[in-house]
Amino acid sequence: MIDVIVPLEQEGTQAVVRAWLKQVGDRVEVNDPLVELETDKVAVEVPAPVAGVLREILLHSDDEAKPGAVLARIAAVADVAEAVAESARPERSRGAPAQPPEPRPSTSLGTSEVRNSELRLSPAVKRALLQHNLDPKQIEGTGRDGRITRADVDRAVEAGAKAPAPSPSDTGIASHSIPHDRMRLKIAENMLNSVTEAPHVTAMFEADFSAIMRHRAAHKDKWAKQGVKLTYTAYIVAACIEAMKVAPAINSRWHEDRLEIFDDINIGVGTALGNKGLIVPVLHQAQRLSLQGVAAGLDELVERARAEKLTAQDVKGGTFTISNHGVSGSLFASPIIINQPQSAILGVGKLEKRVVVREVDGVDSIQIRPMAYVSLTIDHRVVDGHQTNGWLSRFVEVLETWPED
DSSP: OEEEEOOSOOSSSOOEEEEESSOTTOEEOTTOEEEEEEOSSOEEEEEOSSSEEEEEEOSOTTOBOOTTOEEEEEEEHHHHHHHHHHHHOSOOTTSSOOOOOOOOOOOOTTOGGGGOGGGOOOHHHHHHHHHHTOOGGGSOOOSGGGOOOHHHHHHHHHHHHHSOOOOOOTTSSOOOOOOOOHHHHHHHHHHHHHHHHSOEEEEEEEEEOHHHHHHHHHHHHHHHHTTOOOOHHHHHHHHHHHHHTTOGGGSEEEETTEEEEOSSOOEEEOEEOGGGOEEOOEETTGGGOOHHHHHHHHHHHHHHHHTTOOOGGGGSOOSEEEEOGGGGTOSOOSOOOOOTTOSEEEEEOOOEEEEEEEEETTEEEEEEEEEEEEEEEEETTTOOHHHHHHHHHHHHHHHHTOOOO
């Protein structure tokens, strides 16, 4: 029997078993996905270490999965073949033929409904059913051969939200309750820990996006033909890299006895997952990348995040974070909570045309420019206003003087 082990390295505060993708008695091949583990930062699949038959599941849905713990046991192919051959022999030394061990049914909590092989549910549909505690037999499938699709599950969730069951309220006001999922609970825990740990201070500047809009208009179609999506976020990342040269302590971590300033600039970009929360994939060693390299890296990370395909490495080791809250319409947010144990987080508001005053040939001129508020929230233990404003000044300067070529 081969043990399936929880990975020793995991990104997040605590891992739990989210869903089993194979059941006791199933034949598995090497690297077949067996089970999904979830932390507050990422969901990862644990693959089968050997080919064989899944004989035992030791950690079930919602169980804590500590690094090094045994998740399950697999009977390797050689052992299975030997057991089958032994059972086929006509005579035994004790006069009774050996029978191959019958698979024990899994006892994972809350998952029996989604383990009906006749339903032929995809992993994405299984995850959604488990998350929302839905019975697939109550959902009408619109896919091929009547299969349930993720869209079918989303519609069922929406219908349930529109017609909630009444529940008592201490206030006497009509209400209904929505249980917290694990990701939301972990986000809440991390946010509270961050503001408790670090004194937050926010500085706010305004940035003119005219220069990068001209550059993007001149290059986006050509880069798209090369498979690179050029977004405003790529310019923001590049400007962050330049600003770090002015105030390196922004890219640091506070320790009780020292300040650890990182040489690598690993920038996390907050990516919304709809009602499921927020994930922060990390672009590692961004200081080594060209603008085109930044754009390509971001596009890949965001796509994998929204498809729930991020690995633990994709969310690990961030030294600075960008919150582009303007994409959902926000002009300004303060304070944006620091992603501990980092020392600062950049906020970028909605890009919109505004009336500004510019001096042209010594004369004030009223112009319409594409503007956005940008803020830097810092851990005041680490840096003061001087470094904060210096960083923002350089950040804005890079955006506003971006060359067109």
